[in-house]
Amino acid sequence: MRTISxxxxxxSVGASTLDLIRRNRDEWRIVALTANCNVTQLAALAxxxxxxxxxxxxxxxxAELRMALAGTGIEAAAGAKALCEAAARPVDLTVAAxxxxxxxxxxxxxxxxxxxxxxxxxxALVSAGDVMTAAVRANxxxxxxxxxxxxxxxxxxxxxxxxDVRWITLTASGGPFRTWSAERIAAATPAQAVAHPNWDxxxxxxVDSATMxxxxxxxxxxxxLFPVGxxxxxxxxHPQSVVHSMVEYRDGSTLAQLGPPDMRVPVASxxxxxxxxxxxxxxxxxxxxxxxxxxxxxxxxxxATRLARDAAHAGxxxxxxxxxxxxxxxxxxxxxxxxxxKIAVIVEQALNRDIGVAPASLEEVLAVDRLARLRANEVxxxx
Amino acid sequence: MRTISxxxxxxSVGASTLDLIRRNRDEWRIVALTANCNVTQLAALAxxxxxxxxxxxxxxxxAELRMALAGTGIEAAAGAKALCEAAARPVDLTVAAxxxxxxxxxxxxxxxxxxxxxxxxxxALVSAGDVMTAAVRANxxxxxxxxxxxxxxxxxxxxxxxxDVRWITLTASGGPFRTWSAERIAAATPAQAVAHPNWDxxxxxxVDSATMxxxxxxxxxxxxLFPVGxxxxxxxxHPQSVVHSMVEYRDGSTLAQLGPPDMRVPVASxxxxxxxxxxxxxxxxxxxxxxxxxxxxxxxxxxATRLARDAAHAGxxxxxxxxxxxxxxxxxxxxxxxxxxKIAVIVEQALNRDIGVAPASLEEVLAVDRLARLRANEVxxxx
Numbered sequence: 001m002r003t004i005s006x007x008x009x010x011x012s013v014g015a016s017t018l019d020l021i022r023r024n025r026d027e028w029r030i031v032a033l034t035a036n037c038n039v040t041q042l043a044a045l046a047x048x049x050x051x052x053x054x055x056x057x058x059x060x061x062x063a064e065l066r067m068a069l070a071g072t073g074i075e076a077a078a079g080a081k082a083l084c085e086a087a088a089r090p091v092d093l094t095v096a097a098x099x100x101x102x103x104x105x106x107x108x109x110x111x112x113x114x115x116x117x118x119x120x121x122x123x124a125l126v127s128a129g130d131v132m133t134a135a136v137r138a139n140x141x142x143x144x145x146x147x148x149x150x151x152x153x154x155x156x157x158x159x160x161x162x163x164d165v166r167w168i169t170l171t172a173s174g175g176p177f178r179t180w181s182a183e184r185i186a187a188a189t190p191a192q193a194v195a196h197p198n199w200d201x202x203x204x205x206x207v208d209s210a211t212m213x214x215x216x217x218x219x220x221x222x223x224x225l226f227p228v229g230x231x232x233x234x235x236x237x238h239p240q241s242v243v244h245s246m247v248e249y250r251d252g253s254t255l256a257q258l259g260p261p262d263m264r265v266p267v268a269s270x271x272x273x274x275x276x277x278x279x280x281x282x283x284x285x286x287x288x289x290x291x292x293x294x295x296x297x298x299x300x301x302x303x304a305t306r307l308a309r310d311a312a313h314a315g316x317x318x319x320x321x322x323x324x325x326x327x328x329x330x331x332x333x334x335x336x337x338x339x340x341x342k343i344a345v346i347v348e349q350a351l352n353r354d355i356g357v358a359p360a361s362l363e364e365v366l367a368v369d370r371l372a373r374l375r376a377n378e379v380x381x382x383x
Numbered sequence: 384m385r386t387i388s389x390x391x392x393x394x395s396v397g398a399s400t401l402d403l404i405r406r407n408r409d410e411w412r413i414v415a416l417t418a419n420c421n422v423t424q425l426a427a428l429a430x431x432x433x434x435x436x437x438x439x440x441x442x443x444x445x446a447e448l449r450m451a452l453a454g455t456g457i458e459a460a461a462g463a464k465a466l467c468e469a470a471a472r473p474v475d476l477t478v479a480a481x482x483x484x485x486x487x488x489x490x491x492x493x494x495x496x497x498x499x500x501x502x503x504x505x506x507a508l509v510s511a512g513d514v515m516t517a518a519v520r521a522n523x524x525x526x527x528x529x530x531x532x533x534x535x536x537x538x539x540x541x542x543x544x545x546x547d548v549r550w551i552t553l554t555a556s557g558g559p560f561r562t563w564s565a566e567r568i569a570a571a572t573p574a575q576a577v578a579h580p581n582w583d584x585x586x587x588x589x590v591d592s593a594t595m596x597x598x599x600x601x602x603x604x605x606x607x608l609f610p611v612g613x614x615x616x617x618x619x620x621h622p623q624s625v626v627h628s629m630v631e632y633r634d635g636s637t638l639a640q641l642g643p644p645d646m647r648v649p650v651a652s653x654x655x656x657x658x659x660x661x662x663x664x665x666x667x668x669x670x671x672x673x674x675x676x677x678x679x680x681x682x683x684x685x686x687a688t689r690l691a692r693d694a695a696h697a698g699x700x701x702x703x704x705x706x707x708x709x710x711x712x713x714x715x716x717x718x719x720x721x722x723x724x725k726i727a728v729i730v731e732q733a734l735n736r737d738i739g740v741a742p743a744s745l746e747e748v749l750a751v752d753r754l755a756r757l758r759a760n761e762v763x764x765x766x
Contacts (some may be wrong), residue, residue: 154637164659166666185750236670246641251651252664253538258629268634276547281635283549286677287619294669356447 002282005032007087007106008097010041012118014144016114016238016263017095018045018269020279034084034106034356037061043068055086057102057230084109093271096121097146100205100327101347101369108362114139118270120146122221123327127320128365129224130358138237144270145225150217151266152244152257154227158274160249165228167248170218170234172297172305173198175210177340178239182301188340198261200242207330212297216308217326220319223312230312235294235305242284260330303344311351316358317368318351323374325350325379332380342383349379384580390470390489391480393424395584396503399646400478401428403654403662408738415469417481417489419525420444427450432678436460438469440485467492477512479504480529482587483710484752487511491745497522501653502530505604510703511748513606521720527653528608532601534649535627535640536609541546541657543632552653554621555680555688558593560723561622565684571723573716581624581644590713591687594726595680599691600709603702606695613695618688620678625667641667645738646755687725694734700751701734701742707755708733708762725766732762 004021008014015031021028030049035042037058044117046054053075056065062078069076075084087094087109095118096103108128110117112135119125121313125132132311136143145151149170156166177185178196193210194203201209208214215235222233246256259265260282268279286292287300299306304326310317329346332338338346353375359365391397397416399633404411413432418425420441426448429437436458441447445461452459460469463690470477470492477493478501479486486504491511493500502508508515519526527535532553540548559578576593577586584592589703591597598618605616627649629639642648643665649661669675682689687709694701712729715721721729736758740749 010661058614109464117386134429155638162660248667249659251659251662252642252645252648253652254667255538256639256641258639259635262635265635269636272634274542275544276634279634284631290677292675294673296670342759
């Protein structure tokens, strides 16, 4: 029996993880489940799985959580500090699936206890890349990527030497606006942006898919996870989202991982690694799918991948600024405050205001993140 | 420095192997090079690479070979027995690339010396599957598949447990007649059948691609190389020949190997295994390729895969009969004696004449093969 904590248990990655654990109940004991503010669902999951502790990020929800768990013996806690304390409890596997930079401190706490971290929180790795990878090394932790693209790359690298890699190619669906005109994209609504053609995901990542910033963040994430250098990383648009990513070796062999658009596939890969487990995911029928297509990204219509690549090349605070500005801009877009194409404009303007410091600790990353959000809000106001 | 022998040095796999060795001359010492009757090229290669021995299958060529190698100190030999003796010389790696059942005895001799065998001679494994895999086990030899499809599967299985495999999918180009009508296929000429759309190969294997018997033989080859059972093996038509084959695991992950239609890629995989070596093969540019398509095989127009699957299910002598009858029929087609669609008819009729014995040794396989050729010739005469 292995122990597991799920940071972000009520999101889509959390749901995929719990679906698989539900099918293999005798193999797992759940230590911590966390959520931002969805108390009802968090309490129901904590009860169902007999968690040791349930934590909400939003402190105003604590009383409600305590009530929902009354009589169960399950601990209830709330707030940023409680999230980190729960994440620090020793477990075999932590699923780090909090969305955005909010997941950074809990993920770092999980890394510091030295177990295996299934990382779905790409923003944390983008903002704190060097700090986080240094902590992984220092604490003897193991990072397993949950993102379907990075999980694909991770699978394609098994039994191979990373020194033999010629190219790593991230595939991108191109999002819901791939075939739209510039005019139509400029007028896109939040509802249109959230309607992803292939994946059923949360609002923030769906908007990131529509701007292609999701791929930009994944580009930086890949840079930290797979040390092949920025010049060996590429992006190709693949609307069917069947090929999740690829690794080309110096002998001319390319290995690719393919599968249905079901997060249970990469989550299962992390849960069972280095073995494999049964999932109910549908088998791949390429004859039924018929056609897989591939295009070069259009960085005029979708500048986010260019911004992310530039930020990765610049290094220092730039990736944290990119991510913070993007989070601010996406929230403003979802709130109806700015148009769709303004998201990239705000990110670019925020990147142009150089913060000029390379964050060297979690605290510095968080300070850079706060500063970048203020800058992004200033840019936003002036838009 | 590693030692290598190449059985079938003047064919396309032999040429790919020697091209790679030529780029890494200080890493390899060549023991034996063999050919059927191309004395000029064999002697030139033996001289260039300083082989220990050169052998021609055709005994009438011995005098010419001796003359071509005079004064070099390279041994010259000829005939079936000499091929086996040369193959039996201990080496680190044997490339078994003789086409057809003619390669069976030399390949078995190489297996019996217990080294690593890079197997390109699919017909040998089809005819002598159980006998050959038993010899591999008994002699502690290692089989590495050279066929691009099986090499792809082999790569996709690394670091995985074959018990976790749900499906192995062989891709097939569909050959030059994939989009032709039944009438046009019936009138196809040898020149049309040999003109493969993607791969530059020998005449026999090109015709096998046109009939889809190549995929049928590969189906049986895969059955022997990868013990997942016949019901877990599938074929999908993929005209671009970019995805060389795939393995789907029980968690829903499919791993695929992709690459250019260049035999140096799988050969390099075998030469460097379990590492990788540099090749000059072109990088994969999927955005430039644009589209990969997949179809279910049409076994009415191309019955060969059905015949091969039935032969594999029947077991015993059936695969050897299938292969022998196919070799006879393809030779008759190339000689202009029969029409294209008669190839499958002859194979099917030969299979219907049950030989009723499961060959249990190399000698019995060869006897079954001889008998099957006689039967196939009888069928051929009555066509």
